[in-house]
Amino acid sequence: MSTFGQRVLRRKSVIQMDDETGADTGRSELARTIGVFQLTLFGVGATIGTGIFFVLSQAVPVAGPAVIWSFVIAGAVAGLTAVCYAELASAVPVSGSSYSYAYATLGELPAMGVAACLLLEYGVSAAAVAVGWSQYLNELTDNLFGFRLPEQLSNAPEQGGIVNLPAVVLVALCTLLLIRGASESAKVNTVMVLIKICVLIFFVVVGAKGWNTDHFANFAPYGISGITSGAGIIFFSYIGLDAVSTAGEEVKDPHRTMPMAIIGALVIVTGLYIVVTMVAIGAQSASSFKDQEAGLSAILEHIIGASWPGTIVAAGAVISIFSVTLVVIYGQTRILFAMSRDGMIPEVFHRVNPRTMTPVTNTIIVATIIALLAGLIPINFLAEMTSIGTLVAFLVVSIGVIILRRREPDLPRGFKVPGYPVTPILSVLGCLWIIKDLRAVTIWVFLIWTSVVLVWYFVYGMKHSHLGRHEQVGLPHENVPR
Amino acid sequence: MTLVVGAAPEHGGKAALHLAAELARSAGEDVVVASVVPAPWYPSLARVDAEYQSYLVEAADRALAGARAALPSDVPVTTVVQHASSAAEGLLEVADVHDASLVVVGSSSAGVFGHVALGSVSDRLVHSSARPVALAPRGFRARADGRVRRVTAAYGGSEAADDLVIAAARVAGRVGATLRLASFAVRPPSPITAGIGSRGEEPVVQEWIAAIHGHAEDVLADVRRLPEPPLLAASVVGWGPSWQQAIEDVTWDEGDVLVVGSSSSGAIARVFIGSNATKIVRHSPVPVVVVPRDVAAGDVDEVDVTG
Numbered sequence: 001m002s003t004f005g006q007r008v009l010r011r012k013s014v015i016q017m018d019d020e021t022g023a024d025t026g027r028s029e030l031a032r033t034i035g036v037f038q039l040t041l042f043g044v045g046a047t048i049g050t051g052i053f054f055v056l057s058q059a060v061p062v063a064g065p066a067v068i069w070s071f072v073i074a075g076a077v078a079g080l081t082a083v084c085y086a087e088l089a090s091a092v093p094v095s096g097s098s099y100s101y102a103y104a105t106l107g108e109l110p111a112m113g114v115a116a117c118l119l120l121e122y123g124v125s126a127a128a129v130a131v132g133w134s135q136y137l138n139e140l141t142d143n144l145f146g147f148r149l150p151e152q153l154s155n156a157p158e159q160g161g162i163v164n165l166p167a168v169v170l171v172a173l174c175t176l177l178l179i180r181g182a183s184e185s186a187k188v189n190t191v192m193v194l195i196k197i198c199v200l201i202f203f204v205v206v207g208a209k210g211w212n213t214d215h216f217a218n219f220a221p222y223g224i225s226g227i228t229s230g231a232g233i234i235f236f237s238y239i240g241l242d243a244v245s246t247a248g249e250e251v252k253d254p255h256r257t258m259p260m261a262i263i264g265a266l267v268i269v270t271g272l273y274i275v276v277t278m279v280a281i282g283a284q285s286a287s288s289f290k291d292q293e294a295g296l297s298a299i300l301e302h303i304i305g306a307s308w309p310g311t312i313v314a315a316g317a318v319i320s321i322f323s324v325t326l327v328v329i330y331g332q333t334r335i336l337f338a339m340s341r342d343g344m345i346p347e348v349f350h351r352v353n354p355r356t357m358t359p360v361t362n363t364i365i366v367a368t369i370i371a372l373l374a375g376l377i378p379i380n381f382l383a384e385m386t387s388i389g390t391l392v393a394f395l396v397v398s399i400g401v402i403i404l405r406r407r408e409p410d411l412p413r414g415f416k417v418p419g420y421p422v423t424p425i426l427s428v429l430g431c432l433w434i435i436k437d438l439r440a441v442t443i444w445v446f447l448i449w450t451s452v453v454l455v456w457y458f459v460y461g462m463k464h465s466h467l468g469r470h471e472q473v474g475l476p477h478e479n480v481p482r
Numbered sequence: 483m484t485l486v487v488g489a490a491p492e493h494g495g496k497a498a499l500h501l502a503a504e505l506a507r508s509a510g511e512d513v514v515v516a517s518v519v520p521a522p523w524y525p526s527l528a529r530v531d532a533e534y535q536s537y538l539v540e541a542a543d544r545a546l547a548g549a550r551a552a553l554p555s556d557v558p559v560t561t562v563v564q565h566a567s568s569a570a571e572g573l574l575e576v577a578d579v580h581d582a583s584l585v586v587v588g589s590s591s592a593g594v595f596g597h598v599a600l601g602s603v604s605d606r607l608v609h610s611s612a613r614p615v616a617l618a619p620r621g622f623r624a625r626a627d628g629r630v631r632r633v634t635a636a637y638g639g640s641e642a643a644d645d646l647v648i649a650a651a652r653v654a655g656r657v658g659a660t661l662r663l664a665s666f667a668v669r670p671p672s673p674i675t676a677g678i679g680s681r682g683e684e685p686v687v688q689e690w691i692a693a694i695h696g697h698a699e700d701v702l703a704d705v706r707r708l709p710e711p712p713l714l715a716a717s718v719v720g721w722g723p724s725w726q727q728a729i730e731d732v733t734w735d736e737g738d739v740l741v742v743g744s745s746s747s748g749a750i751a752r753v754f755i756g757s758n759a760t761k762i763v764r765h766s767p768v769p770v771v772v773v774p775r776d777v778a779a780g781d782v783d784e785v786d787v788t789g
Contacts, residue, residue, distance in 0.1 A: 330673070331682070359686060
């Protein structure tokens with residue numbers, strides 16, 4: 001009999017994982033076709049749009065104009081962790097999220113912990129993004145048709161509403177597409193990236209007219225801790241950068257391409273964010289950011305005194321945030337799918353509808369929960385929960401790199417972290433530094449959430465784990481229900 | 483039973499004739515070559531269009547003679563000139579007269595060589611025929627003694643698909659061909675921006691494949707109980723980011739025929755090709771037979787009686 005310690009730390013062997021995805025599919029090798037430029041573009045596309053459209057109204061009141069430094073800090077930490085992520089992804093030759101990597105390197109219990117974080121990084125961020133979308137949609141319809149949904153139907157209860165209806169509708173629309181088997185193609189992704197970048201550049205060009213240096217006078221009213229708290233909130237706008245790391249198998253010459261693309265994407269994204277932030281702060285005093293909805297649109301309207309620039313920004317946001325929501329919900333369903341195949345959560349999550357070839361039940365459950373969050377919880381809380389989830393997931397990944405180097409030094413790795421062991425250690429410290437300045441309530445809720453998931457693991461996952469039952473992971477074929 | 487194949491005066495294509503000969507030889511049936519000419523508009527006492535009509539009939543006769551020459555001698559052939567308001571209608575009328583088991587047509591000359599392309603006649607047929615329709619890829623040629631060696635049923639795992647498999651199995655059994663089930667998993671790779679790797683969709687497809695194999699086993703158990711069961715080849719799944727790649731993922735040989743069922747959303751008694759079936763047809767490198775739903779279901783009822 002295995003001891004308790006052995007059970008919670010049992011790992012899926014890398015070879016076993018390879019068998020699961022590579023066997024009898026003829027697809028064990030993917031063509032290496034992605035170069036630096038393309039991967040950088042993917043990184044920019046995955047990152048921009050998740051947060052910059054709405055985090056300023058939460059972060060500026062916390063950090064003041066020094067929020068610019070918050071972006072630098074958050075960007076640096078995101079970059080360090082993305083590099084660590086890339087090593088782990090390349091050492092574990094399966095396609096998957098950090099849950100799969102953690103399962104292979106750290107063991108079952110830590111993998112479950114990472115999964116708890118990922119549910120925040122994906123599920124909760126989808127809700128946050130949907131709420132941001134709802135703000136811009138309201139702005140757009142107001143400018144175009146003079147129609148604005150009543151406060152009760154466009155705000156969470158805590159903000160004086162009943163339900164955030166547009167956010168719920170957005171989630172429902174994405175769900176419908178996902179159930180039908182839609183998927184964002186590389187072409188659509190490129191178009192969305194261009195729209196986002198154009199909208200931000202447009203904001204900068206028009207917004208620069210309202211420049212007033214006086215707004216920078218009281219640069220860091222809340223000191224260093226204000227800056228790191230701000231970094232905690234805007235870390236949200238860097239999620240997605242880690243997605244680059246999962247493309248490892250398809251990247252040409254990963255040793256060179258990976259770090260260049262991650263750093264390239266980081267520089268572009270951070271540069272753009274900082275310019276946007278500087279223009280925004282130059283245009284209005286730090287105190288005006290608080291509770292501002294559809295921030296970027298509202299700022300432009302102030303400066304120009306007309307609604308058309310705000311309309312353009314709002315339209316761009318409405319289009320591009322839609323695709324972000326779609327992709328994030330998609331990612332969430334597939335992570336749960338993988339967990340279900342491992343026996344960590346009930347089997348319904350890996351039932352595939354024969355006609356649409358998509359996990360329909362899974363998608364509906366995920367969407368229902370995301371829609372509830374989006375409809376009922378205010379955006380600042382959602383954004384902070386996402387940030388802490390992402391930070392902890394990154395933290396675990398960085399530790400995983402160190403553990404794997406010591407435990408299996410000879411494992412072939414497509415990509416190795418430059419500057420080991422300094423990089424992963426800095427990454428861990430960076431994450432901890434940002435986490436410590438998050439609001440206490442966020443940290444508490446996070447701890448409660450993690451313990452709920454861990455209790456779930458001890459009650460359900462540990463017993464049902466396919467690995468624990470010495471089974472091939474995945475649904476036994478003869479039990480397929482008709 | 484009889485196969486009806488169309489021969490048009492200005493359409494020199496021999497693909498449909500070759501396919502008809504191969505199918506007829508395999509099933510021991512005879513071929514009726516029909517040439518459809520426009521019907522006179524109305525009975526005219528003055529017979530103003532008499533010359534035109536006789537010109538049309540002559541042209542049709544020439545086409546039929548050419549077709550007869552192109553068909554191999556071991557297949558019994560009769561020819562008929564049919565007056566009808568459209569080519570598709572004429573073919574269906576001839577098929578009704580002879581109670582044909584199959585209507586055979588070629589591809590549009592605008593299509594790609596080696597693939598099936600629906601033209602105006604075949605498009606109409608696959609959307610309204612009450613009888614199965616066989617479509618030859620453009621430029622299809624059979625050997626002089628070619629037979630159908632393997633019948634591949636496109637299988638999607640639904641009840642209607644089960645009926646189709648039984649229907650295909652009966653045909654395969656009758657012509658002495660092997661039966662193979664083929665399913666096609668068309669899923670684009672997951673977007674890199676989703677952060678789960680570009681193979682994030684693989685486990686989902688594998689789950690689907692496992693379920694499909696499970697269903698297929700059940701159907702094949704029914705097939706084995708048929709009075710004249712065909713030899714069974716292993717079921718295959720073609721997988722790719724597009725229909726073309728998924729269909730090419732499966733191996734195809736000479737003597738292959740692909741059978742697809744009509745959509746479950748059309749009228750019950752007719753072929754109404756669905757959106758997926760259309761894509762399969764368009765990318766098929768081998769001849770395709772489109773079977774209306776009730777023909778497939780009818781075959782199954784017979785099985786229940788006999789078996």
